[in-house]
Amino acid sequence: MRVVLAAGTTETATIDGISAAGASPELMTHTPAMDAEILIYGEPVSSDLVPVSPTGCPTPAVITRAVREQVGFDVTVIDAGLAAETDAPTVAVGAKPGRDIRKEHGVPSARATFDRARAFGRSLPDDELFVGETIPGGTTTAAALLRALGTALGVSSSLPENPLALKEQVVSAALDASAIAPGEMADSPVAAIDAVGDPVQATVAGLTVGALESGTEVTLAGGTQLVATAALVRAFGIEKSLSLATTSFVAADPAVDLDAARATLSLDVTVTDPGFERSEHVAMARYVAGEAKEGVAMGGALALAAQGGVSPEAVRAQIATVHDRLAPPSKVAGDDTEGER
Amino acid sequence: MRVVLAAGTTETATIDGISAAGASPELMTHTPAMDAEILIYGEPVSSDLVPVSPTGCPTPAVITRAVREQVGFDVTVIDAGLAAETDAPTVAVGAKPGRDIRKEHGVPSARATFDRARAFGRSLPDDELFVGETIPGGTTTAAALLRALGTALGVSSSLPENPLALKEQVVSAALDASAIAPGEMADSPVAAIDAVGDPVQATVAGLTVGALESGTEVTLAGGTQLVATAALVRAFGIEKSLSLATTSFVAADPAVDLDAARATLSLDVTVTDPGFERSEHVAMARYVAGEAKEGVAMGGALALAAQGGVSPEAVRAQIATVHDRLAPPSKVAGDDTEGER
Numbered sequence: 001m002r003v004v005l006a007a008g009t010t011e012t013a014t015i016d017g018i019s020a021a022g023a024s025p026e027l028m029t030h031t032p033a034m035d036a037e038i039l040i041y042g043e044p045v046s047s048d049l050v051p052v053s054p055t056g057c058p059t060p061a062v063i064t065r066a067v068r069e070q071v072g073f074d075v076t077v078i079d080a081g082l083a084a085e086t087d088a089p090t091v092a093v094g095a096k097p098g099r100d101i102r103k104e105h106g107v108p109s110a111r112a113t114f115d116r117a118r119a120f121g122r123s124l125p126d127d128e129l130f131v132g133e134t135i136p137g138g139t140t141t142a143a144a145l146l147r148a149l150g151t152a153l154g155v156s157s158s159l160p161e162n163p164l165a166l167k168e169q170v171v172s173a174a175l176d177a178s179a180i181a182p183g184e185m186a187d188s189p190v191a192a193i194d195a196v197g198d199p200v201q202a203t204v205a206g207l208t209v210g211a212l213e214s215g216t217e218v219t220l221a222g223g224t225q226l227v228a229t230a231a232l233v234r235a236f237g238i239e240k241s242l243s244l245a246t247t248s249f250v251a252a253d254p255a256v257d258l259d260a261a262r263a264t265l266s267l268d269v270t271v272t273d274p275g276f277e278r279s280e281h282v283a284m285a286r287y288v289a290g291e292a293k294e295g296v297a298m299g300g301a302l303a304l305a306a307q308g309g310v311s312p313e314a315v316r317a318q319i320a321t322v323h324d325r326l327a328p329p330s331k332v333a334g335d336d337t338e339g340e341r
Numbered sequence: 342m343r344v345v346l347a348a349g350t351t352e353t354a355t356i357d358g359i360s361a362a363g364a365s366p367e368l369m370t371h372t373p374a375m376d377a378e379i380l381i382y383g384e385p386v387s388s389d390l391v392p393v394s395p396t397g398c399p400t401p402a403v404i405t406r407a408v409r410e411q412v413g414f415d416v417t418v419i420d421a422g423l424a425a426e427t428d429a430p431t432v433a434v435g436a437k438p439g440r441d442i443r444k445e446h447g448v449p450s451a452r453a454t455f456d457r458a459r460a461f462g463r464s465l466p467d468d469e470l471f472v473g474e475t476i477p478g479g480t481t482t483a484a485a486l487l488r489a490l491g492t493a494l495g496v497s498s499s500l501p502e503n504p505l506a507l508k509e510q511v512v513s514a515a516l517d518a519s520a521i522a523p524g525e526m527a528d529s530p531v532a533a534i535d536a537v538g539d540p541v542q543a544t545v546a547g548l549t550v551g552a553l554e555s556g557t558e559v560t561l562a563g564g565t566q567l568v569a570t571a572a573l574v575r576a577f578g579i580e581k582s583l584s585l586a587t588t589s590f591v592a593a594d595p596a597v598d599l600d601a602a603r604a605t606l607s608l609d610v611t612v613t614d615p616g617f618e619r620s621e622h623v624a625m626a627r628y629v630a631g632e633a634k635e636g637v638a639m640g641g642a643l644a645l646a647a648q649g650g651v652s653p654e655a656v657r658a659q660i661a662t663v664h665d666r667l668a669p670p671s672k673v674a675g676d677d678t679e680g681e682r
Contacts (some may be wrong), residue, residue: 043466045461065561076430087461087464088432091430092426123387126382
C-alpha cells in the first residue's frame with residue numbers, strides 16, 4: 001500500500017480571517033513542508049516548527065504518522081507547490097505555489113502540472129493508492145472550484161465555526177477575477193483549476209486520472225478538498241470506481257453532505273471514527289471540539305488501521321506517543337491552516 | 342531502520358574506456374535515477390531503462406529492492422547530483438553533477454553540499470542509518486580522493502578486469518589539474534572533494550559526519566567508494582565508531598584490502614556472502630562472474646537480511662522475482678556504470 005501526499009501552498013490562504021486567528025503567513029507557509037517531514041521521519045527535521053492551531057490542536061500529520069508506525073505503509077510526497085524548503089524527499093511535478101484567486105488566476109501552470117502528475121500516476125506499479133493533501137486554504141479553493149464546475153457541494157473547515165460568509169466572498173471575487181460564471185467550467189476541469197484552484201488540486205487530479213487510467217485503484221484520503229478533486233476527475237470524463245476515505249469529524253460537519261457527494265460523484269465513501277472522545281490527550285481533545293477534522297490523509301490512514309486490524313485504542317495510544325515526542329510546547333508554532341488544511 | 346541512498350553523477354564517468362564498453366554516456370546518465378526508482382517503487386517509473394551491463398548483469402538496485410521487500414526498511418534518496426530527471430522522491434542538498442576531474446575541479450559546490458548534508462544528518466531522528474551510493478565512475482573519483490588524502494587503499498571495479506592503469510592515469514591527471522601533491526589534502530577533506538572528488542562523496546561524508554555528531558550510528562553500505570568516504574570522515578576529525586557493510590564480491594577483489602581499511606580507518610567491517618553461486622538466474626550469475634560486486638547499498642541490504650533472519654535462499658528467490666518483473670530484455674538498456682557504480 002502506498003500513500004501519496006500532495007503538499008503545496010496557495011496565497012489564497014493568506015487572506016485575513018480565512019485562516020485560524022493568531023498565526024502568521026510566514027508560519028503557515030511551512031505547514032505542508034513540516035507535515036511531510038512528520039509523515040516521513042516522525043518529527044520535523046529542517047526546523048522545530050510543529051504545526052498546531054492556536055489552541056494546541058496538532059496537525060493531522062501526527063495521526064497519519066502514528067498509523068503508519070503501526071501499519072507500515074509506504075509514503076511518497078509530491079511537491080505540489082511548496083513555498084518553503086523541506087528535508088522530506090519529494091517527487092517533482094513542476095508545481096509552484098498557488099496565487100490569490102481573488103486577484104488573478106490561481107495556477108497558471110495547472111495544465112503542465114496535471115499532465116506530469118497524470119504521467120506519474122500512470123507509471124506507478126502499485127495496485128492501489130491512497131492520495132492525501134496538505135495545503136492551508138484548501139477548502140476555500142475547493143469551494144471556488146466546485147462553483148466553477150457547477151457542482152453543488154459544500155466544503156468543511158478546520159475551524160469549529162466554518163467562515164462560510166468569508167469563503168463565499170472569496171469565491172465570488174475569484175469567479176469575477178477570472179470572468180467565470182458558476183458552472184461555466186463544467187467541461188473544462190483543468191482550466192477551472194488554472195483559474196480558481198490551487199496546485200494541490202492539479203497534482204491530485206492528474207495523479208488520480210493517470211492511476212485510474214492504468215488500472216490502479218485510488219482512494220482519495222481526505223475531506224471536502226478531495227471531494228472537489230473527485231469532481232475534477234469526473235468532469236475529466238473518468239467513470240471508473242473511485243473511493244473517498246474520511247473522518248467522522250468531516251461527516252459530522254453540518255456544511256458537509258457526504259451522501260450527496262456519494263450520489264453526485266459516484267464515490268465509495270468510507271467514514272472512520274477514531275473514538276477520540278475516549279481520550280483526554282491534547283492531541284485528540286481538540287479534534288473532539290471540532291478543530292482540524294481531516295488532512296494529511298488522516299481519514300485514509302484511519303481506514304487502513306481498521307483494515308489492518310489495529311484497534312482504535314492502539315491507534316490512540318500511538319497518536320499520544322508520536323505527539324509527545326515532538327518538540328516541546330515552547331517550540332511549538334501556531335498553525336493557521338484553514339479548512340481541512 | 343532507514344537506508345539513505347545518495348544518487349549522483351560525475352562527468353568523470355564519461356572518460357572513454359573507464360566504464361564498461363558498449364553503453365552511451367546518455368544511458369549512464371540515467372542509471373542513478375533509475376536505481377532510485379527501482380529501490381522506491383520496485384521498477385523504473387519515469388522510463389523503461391533498466392540499468393544492466395552489456396552482458397546482462399542487472400543493477401545492484403535489484404538486490405537491495407528484493408531485500409527491502411522482505412525486511413521492510415525505509416528508504417530516503419538524496420539528490421547528490423543527478424543529471425537526469427527522476428520520479429523517485431529526493432531530498433535536496435544543493436548538489437550538482439560532478440565535473441571531469443582531469444580537466445577542472447570536480448565539485449565546486451562541495452562545501453555547501455557537505456554542510457547541508459551534515460545539517461540533515463544531524464537532524465534525522467533515527468537511531469541508526471545505513472548509507473549507500475549510486476554514481477557511475479565512483480571508484481575512479483574514490484581513487485583520486487584517497488590519493489589526495491594520502492590514504493594508501495586500493496579501489497574495486499564493477500568490471501571483472503579492473504582498469505587500474507587507466508584509473509591511475511585519470512588520478513594523476515586530476516591531481517595535476519588541481520595542482521595537488523599526493524597526501525597534500527590530508528587535513529582538508531572537503532577541499533579534497535572539491536578538487537578531485539564527486540558530489541556523492543560530499544553528500545555521504547556530510548550526512549555521516551552530521552549523523553555521528555548527533556549520536557546516530559552509521560553503517561556505510563558499500564565497497565571502496567564508501568571506504569573513501571570513511572577516509573573523509575576520519576580526516577574531518579570524527580573518531581566515533583563507524584561501520585562498513587559490503588559484499589563478498591568486494592572482499593574477493595584482489596585490488597581491495599578490507600583488513601587494511603579496517604585498521605587504517607578504524608572501521609567495523611561486515612562482509613555478507615549471498616551465495617549467488619547456488620543460483621543460475623541471470624540476475625545473480627554475472628555477479629559470480631565478477632561483475633558489479635556492490636552498489637546501491639547492496640552489501641548493507643544483505644547484512645540487514647541476515648540480521649532480520651531472512652535466509653540467503655529466500656533473498657535469492659526474491660531477487661529473481663524482482664528481476665523478472667522488470668521491463669523485458671528488449672527494453673533493457675546497456676549500463677556502463679564503472680567501479681562499484
